[in-house]
Amino acid sequence: MDVRIFQFNGCNKCFNETILLNGESKYKIEFIEDPKNWKEMKTDVSVITGYLLPEDKDTLEKIKSNSKRVVGYGNCTTMGGIFALANQRGYEVSPLSSFIEETEKVNGCLGEIEELSVAINSEAAPKLQNLCAVCARETTCDYLESVHRQIELEDETTCFNDLGYLCNGFVAKECKERCIDYNAPCRGCKPIIDRSGIRMLGMFGTLMGNIEVATEHSELGATDKLADRDDDITDSLPDVLGNFFRFTLSTSGLPRGRIPSSGNILNDVFTGRLIEELPLISGLLGGNRSISLTLKIIETYETANSIEVSEQTKKYRKELLDLESQLQEAIKSKDPKQYKKITDEIRKIGGNMNLSNVYFGGFKAQIDDKDNFEDYKAHVFDVVEGTYKNGSVEFTIDPIGIVKEIKIKEG
Amino acid sequence: MSCEDIEPEVMEKIQDIVVFMCNECGQGSANTAGVARMAYNPAIRIVRVQCTGQVGPIQIMDALNNGADAVACVGCCLGACHFFNGNILSMHRIKLLKKVFKELGYSDQFVNQYTSRAAEGETAVGDFEDLVIRLSNAIREEGTIKDGC
Numbered sequence: 001m002d003v004r005i006f007q008f009n010g011c012n013k014c015f016n017e018t019i020l021l022n023g024e025s026k027y028k029i030e031f032i033e034d035p036k037n038w039k040e041m042k043t044d045v046s047v048i049t050g051y052l053l054p055e056d057k058d059t060l061e062k063i064k065s066n067s068k069r070v071v072g073y074g075n076c077t078t079m080g081g082i083f084a085l086a087n088q089r090g091y092e093v094s095p096l097s098s099f100i101e102e103t104e105k106v107n108g109c110l111g112e113i114e115e116l117s118v119a120i121n122s123e124a125a126p127k128l129q130n131l132c133a134v135c136a137r138e139t140t141c142d143y144l145e146s147v148h149r150q151i152e153l154e155d156e157t158t159c160f161n162d163l164g165y166l167c168n169g170f171v172a173k174e175c176k177e178r179c180i181d182y183n184a185p186c187r188g189c190k191p192i193i194d195r196s197g198i199r200m201l202g203m204f205g206t207l208m209g210n211i212e213v214a215t216e217h218s219e220l221g222a223t224d225k226l227a228d229r230d231d232d233i234t235d236s237l238p239d240v241l242g243n244f245f246r247f248t249l250s251t252s253g254l255p256r257g258r259i260p261s262s263g264n265i266l267n268d269v270f271t272g273r274l275i276e277e278l279p280l281i282s283g284l285l286g287g288n289r290s291i292s293l294t295l296k297i298i299e300t301y302e303t304a305n306s307i308e309v310s311e312q313t314k315k316y317r318k319e320l321l322d323l324e325s326q327l328q329e330a331i332k333s334k335d336p337k338q339y340k341k342i343t344d345e346i347r348k349i350g351g352n353m354n355l356s357n358v359y360f361g362g363f364k365a366q367i368d369d370k371d372n373f374e375d376y377k378a379h380v381f382d383v384v385e386g387t388y389k390n391g392s393v394e395f396t397i398d399p400i401g402i403v404k405e406i407k408i409k410e411g
Numbered sequence: 412m413s414c415e416d417i418e419p420e421v422m423e424k425i426q427d428i429v430v431f432m433c434n435e436c437g438q439g440s441a442n443t444a445g446v447a448r449m450a451y452n453p454a455i456r457i458v459r460v461q462c463t464g465q466v467g468p469i470q471i472m473d474a475l476n477n478g479a480d481a482v483a484c485v486g487c488c489l490g491a492c493h494f495f496n497g498n499i500l501s502m503h504r505i506k507l508l509k510k511v512f513k514e515l516g517y518s519d520q521f522v523n524q525y526t527s528r529a530a531e532g533e534t535a536v537g538d539f540e541d542l543v544i545r546l547s548n549a550i551r552e553e554g555t556i557k558d559g560c
Binding site: 202204211213219223228231233244253257 | 469507531541
Protein backbone atom coordinates (compact mmCIF):
# COMPACT_ATOMS: atom_id res chain seq x y z
CA MET A 1 0.00 0.00 0.00
CA ASP A 2 1.32 3.41 -0.97
CA VAL A 3 1.37 5.73 2.00
CA ARG A 4 2.57 9.30 1.66
CA ILE A 5 3.06 11.35 4.80
CA PHE A 6 2.96 15.11 4.44
CA GLN A 7 4.37 17.51 7.01
CA PHE A 8 2.81 20.96 6.84
CA ASN A 9 3.62 23.75 9.31
CA GLY A 10 4.56 23.60 12.95
CA CYS A 11 6.42 21.13 15.11
CA ASN A 12 7.18 17.79 13.53
CA LYS A 13 6.54 15.58 16.54
CA CYS A 14 3.71 13.67 14.84
CA PHE A 15 5.62 13.51 11.57
CA ASN A 16 8.59 12.00 13.39
CA GLU A 17 6.34 9.49 15.12
CA THR A 18 5.33 8.11 11.71
CA ILE A 19 8.89 6.80 11.39
CA LEU A 20 7.55 3.88 13.41
CA LEU A 21 5.47 2.83 10.39
CA ASN A 22 8.63 2.69 8.31
CA GLY A 23 9.52 -0.77 9.60
CA GLU A 24 6.29 -2.43 8.51
CA SER A 25 6.63 -4.24 5.22
CA LYS A 26 3.00 -3.87 4.13
CA TYR A 27 3.42 -0.14 3.58
CA LYS A 28 5.45 1.64 0.94
CA ILE A 29 6.09 4.88 2.75
CA GLU A 30 7.27 8.17 1.41
CA PHE A 31 7.94 11.13 3.73
CA ILE A 32 7.28 14.52 2.19
CA GLU A 33 8.58 17.46 4.17
CA ASP A 34 7.83 20.09 1.56
CA PRO A 35 4.29 19.42 0.31
CA LYS A 36 4.12 22.65 -1.72
CA ASN A 37 6.68 21.36 -4.21
CA TRP A 38 5.41 17.80 -4.21
CA LYS A 39 5.23 16.19 -7.67
CA GLU A 40 1.68 14.95 -8.03
CA MET A 41 1.25 11.19 -8.21
CA LYS A 42 -1.54 8.78 -7.39
CA THR A 43 -1.42 7.39 -3.89
CA ASP A 44 -3.55 5.08 -1.75
CA VAL A 45 -3.43 6.89 1.55
CA SER A 46 -2.21 10.40 2.33
CA VAL A 47 -1.45 11.25 5.92
CA ILE A 48 -1.46 14.96 6.80
CA THR A 49 0.42 16.24 9.86
CA GLY A 50 1.13 19.76 11.14
CA TYR A 51 -1.09 22.81 11.48
CA LEU A 52 -2.80 24.28 8.42
CA LEU A 53 -3.13 27.88 7.24
CA PRO A 54 -5.40 29.26 4.48
CA GLU A 55 -2.49 29.34 2.01
CA ASP A 56 -2.21 25.53 2.23
CA LYS A 57 -5.63 25.10 0.61
CA ASP A 58 -4.35 24.50 -2.94
CA THR A 59 -1.77 21.95 -1.80
CA LEU A 60 -4.38 20.10 0.24
CA GLU A 61 -6.78 19.95 -2.69
CA LYS A 62 -3.97 18.63 -4.86
CA ILE A 63 -3.31 15.90 -2.31
CA LYS A 64 -7.00 15.09 -1.98
CA SER A 65 -7.50 14.71 -5.75
CA ASN A 66 -4.54 12.33 -5.99
CA SER A 67 -5.35 10.11 -3.01
CA LYS A 68 -7.93 7.44 -2.42
CA ARG A 69 -8.13 8.37 1.24
CA VAL A 70 -6.81 11.19 3.39
CA VAL A 71 -6.05 10.79 7.09
CA GLY A 72 -5.45 13.75 9.41
CA TYR A 73 -2.92 12.78 12.07
CA GLY A 74 -2.40 14.74 15.27
CA ASN A 75 -4.32 17.56 16.89
CA CYS A 76 -2.79 20.36 14.83
CA THR A 77 -4.26 18.88 11.67
CA THR A 78 -7.58 17.67 13.04
CA MET A 79 -8.49 20.53 15.41
CA GLY A 80 -5.90 23.29 15.02
CA GLY A 81 -3.97 22.04 18.03
CA ILE A 82 -1.79 24.14 20.27
CA PHE A 83 -0.90 26.46 17.38
CA ALA A 84 -4.57 27.48 17.11
CA LEU A 85 -4.02 29.48 20.30
CA ALA A 86 -2.46 32.02 17.93
CA ASN A 87 -5.99 32.57 16.55
CA GLN A 88 -6.41 34.70 19.67
CA ARG A 89 -4.11 37.13 17.90
CA GLY A 90 -5.70 37.07 14.48
CA TYR A 91 -4.11 34.02 12.87
CA GLU A 92 -6.31 31.63 10.94
CA VAL A 93 -5.10 28.18 11.91
CA SER A 94 -7.87 25.86 10.73
CA PRO A 95 -8.65 22.17 10.99
CA LEU A 96 -8.29 19.88 7.96
CA SER A 97 -12.06 19.45 7.68
CA SER A 98 -12.44 23.13 6.78
CA PHE A 99 -10.29 22.61 3.66
CA ILE A 100 -11.13 19.15 2.37
CA GLU A 101 -13.44 16.35 3.31
CA GLU A 102 -11.22 13.98 5.25
CA THR A 103 -11.92 10.32 5.52
CA GLU A 104 -10.39 9.65 8.90
CA LYS A 105 -8.85 11.61 11.72
CA VAL A 106 -6.56 10.62 14.54
CA ASN A 107 -6.64 13.08 17.44
CA GLY A 108 -4.03 13.44 20.11
CA CYS A 109 -0.88 15.34 20.90
CA LEU A 110 1.00 13.17 20.14
CA GLY A 111 -1.40 11.11 18.01
CA GLU A 112 -1.13 7.41 18.75
CA ILE A 113 0.65 5.44 16.06
CA GLU A 114 -1.54 2.35 16.62
CA GLU A 115 -4.63 4.40 15.87
CA LEU A 116 -2.95 5.76 12.75
CA SER A 117 -2.24 2.26 11.41
CA VAL A 118 -5.86 1.32 12.09
CA ALA A 119 -6.98 4.39 10.15
CA ILE A 120 -4.58 3.70 7.26
CA ASN A 121 -5.85 0.13 6.99
CA SER A 122 -9.43 1.45 7.24
CA GLU A 123 -10.21 -0.97 10.03
CA ALA A 124 -12.86 -0.18 12.63
CA ALA A 125 -11.42 2.14 15.27
CA PRO A 126 -11.37 0.69 18.79
CA LYS A 127 -13.95 2.10 21.17
CA LEU A 128 -12.16 4.09 23.84
CA GLN A 129 -13.55 4.99 27.24
CA ASN A 130 -13.62 8.32 28.98
CA LEU A 131 -10.32 9.11 30.71
CA CYS A 132 -12.06 9.34 34.12
CA ALA A 133 -13.09 5.70 33.74
CA VAL A 134 -9.46 4.60 33.72
CA CYS A 135 -8.13 7.23 36.16
CA ALA A 136 -7.05 5.96 39.57
CA ARG A 137 -8.23 9.11 41.33
CA GLU A 138 -11.70 9.31 42.80
CA THR A 139 -14.12 12.14 42.33
CA THR A 140 -16.90 13.54 44.48
CA CYS A 141 -17.86 16.43 42.13
CA ASP A 142 -18.38 18.73 45.14
CA TYR A 143 -18.30 22.47 44.62
CA LEU A 144 -14.79 23.89 44.88
CA GLU A 145 -13.73 26.28 47.60
CA SER A 146 -10.79 27.59 45.61
CA VAL A 147 -8.91 26.96 42.38
CA HIS A 148 -5.16 26.32 42.45
CA ARG A 149 -2.76 27.00 39.65
CA GLN A 150 0.23 24.95 40.73
CA ILE A 151 -0.07 21.35 41.71
CA GLU A 152 1.05 20.13 45.13
CA LEU A 153 2.28 16.57 45.04
CA GLU A 154 0.63 15.28 48.18
CA ASP A 155 -2.83 13.89 47.56
CA GLU A 156 -2.68 11.13 44.97
CA THR A 157 -6.14 9.64 45.41
CA THR A 158 -8.53 12.56 44.93
CA CYS A 159 -9.66 13.82 41.52
CA PHE A 160 -7.66 16.80 40.25
CA ASN A 161 -10.83 18.80 39.76
CA ASP A 162 -11.91 18.17 43.34
CA LEU A 163 -8.54 19.45 44.53
CA GLY A 164 -9.03 22.63 42.52
CA TYR A 165 -6.72 21.94 39.56
CA LEU A 166 -8.37 22.18 36.20
CA CYS A 167 -8.29 18.71 34.61
CA ASN A 168 -9.86 18.13 31.19
CA GLY A 169 -10.29 14.41 31.84
CA PHE A 170 -14.08 14.77 31.87
CA VAL A 171 -14.08 15.53 28.17
CA ALA A 172 -11.13 13.36 27.11
CA LYS A 173 -10.62 9.81 25.92
CA GLU A 174 -8.23 7.37 27.50
CA CYS A 175 -4.82 7.68 25.90
CA LYS A 176 -1.29 6.39 25.84
CA GLU A 177 0.47 9.60 26.88
CA ARG A 178 -1.45 9.78 30.19
CA CYS A 179 -0.28 13.08 31.68
CA ILE A 180 -2.40 12.20 34.74
CA ASP A 181 0.13 9.55 35.72
CA TYR A 182 2.77 12.25 36.09
CA ASN A 183 0.74 14.58 38.31
CA ALA A 184 -0.12 16.76 35.35
CA PRO A 185 -3.89 17.22 35.00
CA CYS A 186 -5.24 16.12 31.61
CA ARG A 187 -5.01 18.80 28.97
CA GLY A 188 -7.76 17.35 26.81
CA CYS A 189 -5.77 16.65 23.65
CA LYS A 190 -8.02 13.73 22.73
CA PRO A 191 -11.59 14.92 23.20
CA ILE A 192 -14.40 12.41 23.48
CA ILE A 193 -17.07 14.91 22.39
CA ASP A 194 -17.40 17.81 19.95
CA ARG A 195 -16.58 21.31 21.18
CA SER A 196 -14.98 19.86 24.27
CA GLY A 197 -13.41 23.14 25.39
CA ILE A 198 -16.62 25.05 25.69
CA ARG A 199 -18.37 22.15 27.42
CA MET A 200 -15.53 21.91 29.92
CA LEU A 201 -15.88 25.66 30.51
CA GLY A 202 -19.51 25.12 31.47
CA MET A 203 -18.65 22.13 33.61
CA PHE A 204 -15.86 23.85 35.50
CA GLY A 205 -17.95 27.00 35.88
CA THR A 206 -20.54 24.87 37.64
CA LEU A 207 -17.89 23.26 39.85
CA MET A 208 -16.82 26.75 40.89
CA GLY A 209 -20.32 27.33 42.30
CA ASN A 210 -19.10 28.08 45.83
CA ILE A 211 -16.56 30.68 44.80
CA GLU A 212 -17.60 34.30 45.19
CA VAL A 213 -18.94 35.91 42.02
CA ALA A 214 -19.28 39.72 41.94
CA THR A 215 -22.77 41.14 41.46
CA GLU A 216 -23.94 44.74 41.42
CA HIS A 217 -27.17 46.61 41.74
CA SER A 218 -28.75 47.36 38.39
CA GLU A 219 -30.12 50.90 38.45
CA LEU A 220 -32.64 50.52 35.65
CA GLY A 221 -33.91 47.09 36.58
CA ALA A 222 -33.63 47.74 40.30
CA THR A 223 -32.45 44.17 40.89
CA ASP A 224 -29.02 42.55 40.65
CA LYS A 225 -26.80 41.80 37.70
CA LEU A 226 -23.39 40.29 37.09
CA ALA A 227 -20.78 42.93 37.91
CA ASP A 228 -18.18 44.05 35.40
CA ARG A 229 -15.32 44.08 37.87
CA ASP A 230 -12.89 41.18 38.41
CA ASP A 231 -13.77 38.72 41.14
CA ASP A 232 -12.51 35.45 42.60
CA ILE A 233 -13.73 33.57 39.53
CA THR A 234 -11.64 35.52 37.05
CA ASP A 235 -8.69 35.91 39.41
CA SER A 236 -8.37 32.19 39.99
CA LEU A 237 -8.26 31.44 36.25
CA PRO A 238 -6.06 34.13 34.72
CA ASP A 239 -5.83 32.40 31.34
CA VAL A 240 -9.18 30.82 30.46
CA LEU A 241 -8.39 30.37 26.76
CA GLY A 242 -5.11 28.62 27.41
CA ASN A 243 -6.68 26.31 29.99
CA PHE A 244 -9.91 25.28 28.28
CA PHE A 245 -9.14 25.72 24.58
CA ARG A 246 -5.55 24.54 24.55
CA PHE A 247 -6.07 22.36 21.49
CA THR A 248 -9.55 23.20 20.30
CA LEU A 249 -9.71 26.95 19.78
CA SER A 250 -10.22 26.72 16.02
CA THR A 251 -13.11 24.24 16.30
CA SER A 252 -14.74 25.66 19.43
CA GLY A 253 -17.06 28.09 17.63
CA LEU A 254 -15.51 31.11 19.33
CA PRO A 255 -14.88 34.13 17.10
CA ARG A 256 -11.36 34.81 15.88
CA GLY A 257 -9.35 36.98 18.25
CA ARG A 258 -8.77 40.67 17.61
CA ILE A 259 -5.64 41.18 19.70
CA PRO A 260 -2.73 42.52 17.62
CA SER A 261 -0.22 39.88 16.64
CA SER A 262 3.52 40.08 17.22
CA GLY A 263 4.11 38.70 13.74
CA ASN A 264 5.57 35.38 14.87
CA ILE A 265 3.17 32.50 15.42
CA LEU A 266 5.40 30.74 17.95
CA ASN A 267 5.63 33.85 20.13
CA ASP A 268 1.89 34.41 19.79
CA VAL A 269 1.14 30.92 21.07
CA PHE A 270 3.18 31.58 24.21
CA THR A 271 2.04 35.15 24.88
CA GLY A 272 -0.82 35.33 27.37
CA ARG A 273 -0.08 31.90 28.86
CA LEU A 274 0.90 31.33 32.48
CA ILE A 275 4.45 30.80 33.69
CA GLU A 276 3.64 27.35 35.12
CA GLU A 277 2.21 26.34 31.74
CA LEU A 278 5.31 27.29 29.78
CA PRO A 279 7.18 23.97 30.12
CA LEU A 280 4.00 22.10 29.21
CA ILE A 281 3.49 24.14 26.05
CA SER A 282 7.11 24.10 24.96
CA GLY A 283 7.13 20.35 25.55
CA LEU A 284 4.21 20.08 23.17
CA LEU A 285 5.44 22.19 20.32
CA GLY A 286 9.18 22.24 20.28
CA GLY A 287 9.39 19.37 17.81
CA ASN A 288 12.94 18.12 17.44
CA ARG A 289 14.19 20.68 19.94
CA SER A 290 11.40 20.44 22.50
CA ILE A 291 13.55 19.09 25.31
CA SER A 292 16.25 21.73 25.07
CA LEU A 293 13.67 24.52 24.73
CA THR A 294 11.69 23.29 27.74
CA LEU A 295 14.76 22.90 29.91
CA LYS A 296 16.08 26.26 28.81
CA ILE A 297 12.84 28.01 29.86
CA ILE A 298 12.83 26.19 33.19
CA GLU A 299 16.49 26.79 33.94
CA THR A 300 16.27 30.47 33.01
CA TYR A 301 13.52 30.99 35.55
CA GLU A 302 15.21 28.82 38.19
CA THR A 303 18.55 30.61 37.98
CA ALA A 304 17.01 34.07 38.09
CA ASN A 305 14.87 33.27 41.13
CA SER A 306 17.43 31.01 42.81
CA ILE A 307 15.13 27.99 42.94
CA GLU A 308 17.19 25.13 44.30
CA VAL A 309 17.76 22.20 41.99
CA SER A 310 19.22 18.97 43.29
CA GLU A 311 22.09 17.04 41.70
CA GLN A 312 19.77 14.19 40.85
CA THR A 313 17.47 16.55 38.90
CA LYS A 314 20.46 17.91 36.99
CA LYS A 315 21.55 14.37 36.19
CA TYR A 316 18.18 13.44 34.78
CA ARG A 317 17.95 16.68 32.81
CA LYS A 318 21.37 16.02 31.33
CA GLU A 319 20.22 12.54 30.33
CA LEU A 320 17.19 14.05 28.61
CA LEU A 321 19.38 16.43 26.65
CA ASP A 322 21.65 13.59 25.55
CA LEU A 323 18.62 11.62 24.46
CA GLU A 324 17.45 14.58 22.41
CA SER A 325 20.62 14.64 20.35
CA GLN A 326 20.40 10.88 19.86
CA LEU A 327 16.77 11.29 18.82
CA GLN A 328 17.73 13.78 16.15
CA GLU A 329 20.16 11.28 14.66
CA ALA A 330 17.49 8.57 14.68
CA ILE A 331 15.10 10.93 12.91
CA LYS A 332 17.71 11.72 10.30
CA SER A 333 18.33 8.05 9.58
CA LYS A 334 14.57 7.23 9.74
CA ASP A 335 15.38 4.11 11.72
CA PRO A 336 12.21 2.91 13.52
CA LYS A 337 14.01 0.63 15.98
CA GLN A 338 16.40 3.31 17.12
CA TYR A 339 13.57 5.85 17.29
CA LYS A 340 11.45 3.53 19.43
CA LYS A 341 14.34 2.83 21.78
CA ILE A 342 15.16 6.49 22.33
CA THR A 343 11.57 7.66 22.72
CA ASP A 344 11.01 4.92 25.30
CA GLU A 345 13.98 6.28 27.25
CA ILE A 346 12.60 9.83 26.99
CA ARG A 347 9.21 8.60 28.19
CA LYS A 348 10.87 6.95 31.16
CA ILE A 349 12.32 10.24 32.39
CA GLY A 350 10.03 12.87 30.89
CA GLY A 351 6.83 10.91 31.43
CA ASN A 352 5.71 11.17 27.82
CA MET A 353 6.74 12.87 24.61
CA ASN A 354 5.03 16.04 25.90
CA LEU A 355 7.39 16.04 28.90
CA SER A 356 4.59 16.10 31.48
CA ASN A 357 7.00 15.03 34.18
CA VAL A 358 9.44 17.90 33.69
CA TYR A 359 8.76 20.92 35.87
CA PHE A 360 10.31 23.81 37.74
CA GLY A 361 12.52 22.61 40.60
CA GLY A 362 12.49 18.94 39.66
CA PHE A 363 10.18 16.21 38.44
CA LYS A 364 6.52 15.59 39.24
CA ALA A 365 6.61 11.81 39.52
CA GLN A 366 9.15 9.23 40.59
CA ILE A 367 11.31 8.12 37.68
CA ASP A 368 13.01 5.01 39.04
CA ASP A 369 11.80 2.83 41.93
CA LYS A 370 15.34 2.76 43.32
CA ASP A 371 15.52 6.55 43.66
CA ASN A 372 14.53 8.58 46.62
CA PHE A 373 11.78 10.74 45.13
CA GLU A 374 12.36 13.49 47.71
CA ASP A 375 15.73 14.18 46.01
CA TYR A 376 14.18 15.57 42.88
CA LYS A 377 10.58 16.30 43.75
CA ALA A 378 9.10 19.40 42.12
CA HIS A 379 7.54 21.93 44.46
CA VAL A 380 5.31 24.97 44.34
CA PHE A 381 7.27 28.07 43.41
CA ASP A 382 6.57 31.79 43.70
CA VAL A 383 5.63 33.84 40.70
CA VAL A 384 8.16 36.64 40.37
CA GLU A 385 7.59 39.48 37.96
CA GLY A 386 10.43 40.32 35.61
CA THR A 387 12.26 39.73 32.37
CA TYR A 388 14.19 36.52 31.99
CA LYS A 389 16.83 35.98 29.36
CA ASN A 390 19.08 33.11 28.51
CA GLY A 391 20.59 32.77 25.07
CA SER A 392 17.86 32.10 22.56
CA VAL A 393 14.95 32.50 24.99
CA GLU A 394 13.72 35.77 26.47
CA PHE A 395 10.41 36.28 28.25
CA THR A 396 8.68 38.85 30.44
CA ILE A 397 6.08 37.94 33.01
CA ASP A 398 3.68 40.21 34.87
CA PRO A 399 2.86 40.03 38.62
CA ILE A 400 0.12 37.43 38.09
CA GLY A 401 2.46 35.23 36.09
CA ILE A 402 1.10 35.87 32.61
CA VAL A 403 3.69 35.91 29.85
CA LYS A 404 3.60 39.41 28.37
CA GLU A 405 6.29 39.01 25.80
CA ILE A 406 8.44 36.17 24.61
CA LYS A 407 11.15 35.81 22.04
CA ILE A 408 12.33 32.42 20.94
CA LYS A 409 15.03 32.21 18.35
CA GLU A 410 14.61 29.11 16.22
CA GLY A 411 17.17 26.39 16.72
CA MET B 412 -28.80 57.71 29.32
CA SER B 413 -31.85 55.91 28.00
CA CYS B 414 -32.60 53.86 24.91
CA GLU B 415 -33.96 56.95 23.09
CA ASP B 416 -30.55 58.64 23.23
CA ILE B 417 -28.81 55.90 21.23
CA GLU B 418 -27.81 57.07 17.75
CA PRO B 419 -29.76 55.45 14.88
CA GLU B 420 -26.56 54.09 13.26
CA VAL B 421 -25.72 52.18 16.45
CA MET B 422 -29.33 51.10 16.95
CA GLU B 423 -29.28 49.68 13.42
CA LYS B 424 -26.59 47.23 14.48
CA ILE B 425 -28.72 45.90 17.32
CA GLN B 426 -31.15 43.58 15.59
CA ASP B 427 -31.39 40.48 17.73
CA ILE B 428 -30.71 40.10 21.43
CA VAL B 429 -31.49 36.61 22.66
CA VAL B 430 -32.64 36.65 26.27
CA PHE B 431 -32.98 33.35 28.09
CA MET B 432 -35.59 33.92 30.78
CA CYS B 433 -36.27 31.45 33.52
CA ASN B 434 -39.78 30.11 33.79
CA GLU B 435 -40.26 31.45 37.29
CA CYS B 436 -39.11 35.02 38.04
CA GLY B 437 -37.74 35.94 34.61
CA GLN B 438 -40.71 34.94 32.52
CA GLY B 439 -43.03 35.97 35.37
CA SER B 440 -41.78 39.54 35.33
CA ALA B 441 -42.01 39.66 31.53
CA ASN B 442 -45.64 38.53 31.83
CA THR B 443 -46.34 41.19 34.42
CA ALA B 444 -44.76 43.77 32.12
CA GLY B 445 -46.98 42.52 29.32
CA VAL B 446 -50.12 42.83 31.43
CA ALA B 447 -49.11 46.39 32.33
CA ARG B 448 -48.45 47.08 28.60
CA MET B 449 -44.91 48.26 29.20
CA ALA B 450 -42.92 48.84 26.01
CA TYR B 451 -39.44 47.43 25.45
CA ASN B 452 -36.93 47.32 22.63
CA PRO B 453 -38.14 45.21 19.66
CA ALA B 454 -34.68 43.63 19.27
CA ILE B 455 -35.25 41.55 22.41
CA ARG B 456 -36.10 37.91 21.63
CA ILE B 457 -37.19 35.97 24.67
CA VAL B 458 -36.45 32.26 24.99
CA ARG B 459 -38.23 30.57 27.87
CA VAL B 460 -36.12 28.08 29.83
CA GLN B 461 -36.91 26.22 33.03
CA CYS B 462 -34.00 27.74 34.88
CA THR B 463 -31.02 29.85 33.82
CA GLY B 464 -28.91 27.05 35.25
CA GLN B 465 -29.86 25.14 32.10
CA VAL B 466 -28.18 27.69 29.87
CA GLY B 467 -24.48 27.10 29.38
CA PRO B 468 -21.71 28.42 27.12
CA ILE B 469 -22.83 26.01 24.37
CA GLN B 470 -26.30 27.55 24.06
CA ILE B 471 -24.91 31.07 24.32
CA MET B 472 -22.28 30.49 21.63
CA ASP B 473 -24.85 28.79 19.38
CA ALA B 474 -27.05 31.88 19.62
CA LEU B 475 -24.14 34.21 18.86
CA ASN B 476 -22.87 32.06 15.98
CA ASN B 477 -26.34 31.98 14.46
CA GLY B 478 -26.66 35.73 14.25
CA ALA B 479 -27.55 37.08 17.68
CA ASP B 480 -25.90 40.40 18.50
CA ALA B 481 -25.86 39.67 22.22
CA VAL B 482 -27.16 37.11 24.68
CA ALA B 483 -28.43 37.59 28.20
CA CYS B 484 -29.90 35.39 30.89
CA VAL B 485 -32.55 36.66 33.27
CA GLY B 486 -33.04 34.57 36.36
CA CYS B 487 -34.51 34.78 39.81
CA CYS B 488 -33.16 37.12 42.48
CA LEU B 489 -30.07 35.96 44.31
CA GLY B 490 -31.04 33.38 46.90
CA ALA B 491 -34.50 32.96 45.37
CA CYS B 492 -33.82 30.38 42.63
CA HIS B 493 -36.88 28.12 42.46
CA PHE B 494 -34.59 25.17 42.01
CA PHE B 495 -31.49 25.30 44.17
CA ASN B 496 -28.85 27.72 42.89
CA GLY B 497 -29.24 27.66 39.09
CA ASN B 498 -29.01 31.43 38.76
CA ILE B 499 -25.69 31.53 40.65
CA LEU B 500 -24.20 28.68 38.61
CA SER B 501 -25.25 30.41 35.42
CA MET B 502 -23.53 33.58 36.64
CA HIS B 503 -20.30 31.67 37.20
CA ARG B 504 -20.32 30.27 33.69
CA ILE B 505 -21.21 33.59 32.11
CA LYS B 506 -18.44 35.27 34.07
CA LEU B 507 -15.94 32.78 32.60
CA LEU B 508 -17.37 33.32 29.12
CA LYS B 509 -17.05 37.08 29.56
CA LYS B 510 -13.38 36.54 30.37
CA VAL B 511 -12.96 34.46 27.21
CA PHE B 512 -14.34 37.36 25.16
CA LYS B 513 -11.96 39.77 26.84
CA GLU B 514 -9.03 37.48 26.15
CA LEU B 515 -10.02 37.33 22.49
CA GLY B 516 -10.05 41.14 22.31
CA TYR B 517 -13.84 41.62 22.27
CA SER B 518 -16.05 43.56 24.63
CA ASP B 519 -17.43 41.49 27.49
CA GLN B 520 -20.90 43.03 27.12
CA PHE B 521 -22.08 40.49 24.54
CA VAL B 522 -23.10 38.18 27.35
CA ASN B 523 -24.75 39.31 30.56
CA GLN B 524 -26.81 38.01 33.41
CA TYR B 525 -29.62 39.80 35.23
CA THR B 526 -32.18 38.99 37.87
CA SER B 527 -35.78 40.13 38.07
CA ARG B 528 -38.84 39.87 40.31
CA ALA B 529 -41.98 38.20 39.02
CA ALA B 530 -44.33 40.69 40.65
CA GLU B 531 -42.59 43.73 39.14
CA GLY B 532 -42.74 44.09 35.37
CA GLU B 533 -40.42 47.09 35.45
CA THR B 534 -37.53 44.87 36.57
CA ALA B 535 -37.64 42.88 33.31
CA VAL B 536 -38.12 45.99 31.17
CA GLY B 537 -35.36 47.76 33.09
CA ASP B 538 -33.04 44.80 32.49
CA PHE B 539 -33.77 44.95 28.76
CA GLU B 540 -33.06 48.67 28.67
CA ASP B 541 -29.80 48.24 30.59
CA LEU B 542 -28.85 45.48 28.17
CA VAL B 543 -29.43 47.62 25.08
CA ILE B 544 -27.55 50.58 26.56
CA ARG B 545 -24.55 48.45 27.51
CA LEU B 546 -24.52 46.80 24.11
CA SER B 547 -24.71 50.13 22.32
CA ASN B 548 -21.75 51.42 24.37
CA ALA B 549 -19.78 48.30 23.49
CA ILE B 550 -20.60 48.61 19.80
CA ARG B 551 -19.61 52.27 19.78
CA GLU B 552 -16.24 51.48 21.37
CA GLU B 553 -15.22 48.10 19.99
CA GLY B 554 -17.62 47.19 17.18
CA THR B 555 -20.10 44.35 17.00
CA ILE B 556 -19.25 40.72 17.60
CA LYS B 557 -19.48 40.11 13.86
CA ASP B 558 -16.73 42.61 13.06
CA GLY B 559 -13.49 40.81 12.39
CA CYS B 560 -14.93 37.30 12.25
